[in-house]
Amino acid sequence: MSETIRKPALAPPPVRAAIARDSDPTAFLEAHFRQIWQTQMHDLPFVNPALAVEALGFIRHEGDWLGVVVTPWFLNLFLLSGGGQLWGDIPAGQRRFLELPCGTLQFIADNDPAIGPYQYCPLIAPVTAIADMATARQAALDALRSVFALPAPPRRQPRLPPGSAGRESPPRLLPTPGWSPARWSLRCRLRGIASLQQNARLSTRRCADVSGDTRAHR
Template sequence: MSSVLKRYVTDPARHLEAVFRDIERTRMAGLPILNTALTVEAIGFTPWQGHWLGALITPWFLNLVLVPGAQGEWPHAAEGERIVRRLPAGDCNFYGCFEPVIGEFHASSLCSPMSRFADQAAARAEALYRLDAWLAEPPPAEPAATDATDGERRAFLRRMIPAGER
């Protein structure tokens, strides 16, 4: 893996699409895992903590992808090394990836293989749904019952049961 980190000032979607279309034509050509109803598409990329977070659809996988932006600390992860990133919805397992044209990036598998999708629209809808889910803040937790509430229940029951029957 190259030690040079490529940083993207603008949305990296077109770079990802070009590289993964080339991978589809070369490394993945003819493999039965490909869903021929799908095409490579990088969607929903948005700035996140100084980097670019979005979804990458290919005929063989759907991944959440994090690409180095112009700002922000970038934790190096060797190819295949797991790195946990805290997203708004919680901790997400990413893996270190490297492609010479793109440089280092992190990916988290959302779906593979892609045989469950009938068409690109279905894959796109799933990608955007999953991306939105990871970027959504979790709802506030329900407050736990307090001892005071339990105590009030016990007192109520004590009043209802005659003293001799307790």
């Protein structure tokens, strides 16, 4: 008795193993995306010509590289392999969830022929509403501060007198010292990617409003 092995109509893309980078990828990423901007993206309708290509804040976290890349068409959190524990090879287009100090964030895998595999967490796209590069930098730095901010510990509740069981208030989270609740909600550190993206957009709008007010008073 013969058996026919059925093959899926669409096979998953092959996994390309990432090469661990020993050095800071900032200059490498900037050169790559500047070339794309100059040769492929200029005439597309969703780009913001007020922005430039810049990589900000890349540091090692658990041995791998995390930072933000700003271009005229996206503002994303990037993860590149540095030979550490955070990176994991998956096919391009697939998603993985990573535990970071702020909570769980979703990253999407990509495989660029020029720079190899990388994974990104979309923060702001499209970026057409960002007024200028200074606003984009501020949004990127705010996002990085949020990503690496630890959730505050719960406040200890006072001991209640006998007979008051069942009437306790839910524990509240203390704000991180030095953190501005007007700019970033504590929830972005607890609810993961959805809140992080929402707060990044709010931060951008606030920066744009401040920039507009400053110009209006000149």
